[in-house]
């Protein structure tokens with residue numbers, strides 16, 4: 347009830363425009379996108395066929411077999427999944443999270459339930475993909491750490507923001523960079539600072555968006571070199 351009043355007051359006093367179509371966002375829990383734009387966004391509810399390892403979308407129909415895209419064969423993590431495709435409401439939400447620390451209710455719910463419905467229930471630690479010091483100072487926060495914190499708070503799985511660090515500042519991945527260029531730019535970019543906190547752990551690595559998988563694979567490599575038993579990946583969005 348209070349939420350309803352709050353939402354209608356919000357629409358009256360501060361009609362926020364949908365960042366995609368400019369219609370008004372009637373429900374504050376939808377965040378930066380309107381209901382119609384959320385409807386257009388592909389959310390993975392388990393009906394579709396995804397790559398069994400990296401979570402790439404393969405087809406809208408379910409499959410009776412474990413299916414692999416094979417682009418991810420060389421990646422060092424064990425499995426990855428995302429809330430949905432990087433499009434419409436999800437891409438707008440990811441971009442928003444790079445500017446503001448506020449995470450809308452709908453996004454939070456989708457993120458936490460994606461984890462709860464995943465095969466990652468043996469996770470013992472949640473670790474955000476770190477930013478370089480330079481980018482952290484520019485932005486003032488790490489969007490992956492915000493997501494990791496939400497997940498840890500809602501599920502009770504321990505959060506570890508200290509053990510994995512980004513050693514070098516790598517230029518932002520640009521659209522048009524091929525997978526090889528992305529992989530080279532993040533190779534050796536990460537280090538484990540406290541190996542004894544990683545050893546024997548099953549780690550859920552959290553990031554905002556999974557593009558080529560080069561970044562998370564590079565993180566998974568150092569985590570495993572330092573004794574991690576398994577490394578899973580959870581992101582808000584998966585590049586189409």
Ligand SMILES: [Zn+2]
Pocket residue numbers: 364365366367368369379380381382383
């Ligand atoms: Zn819209």
Ligand SMILES: [Zn+2]
Pocket residue numbers: 397398399400401402414415416417418419
């Ligand atoms: Zn794959």
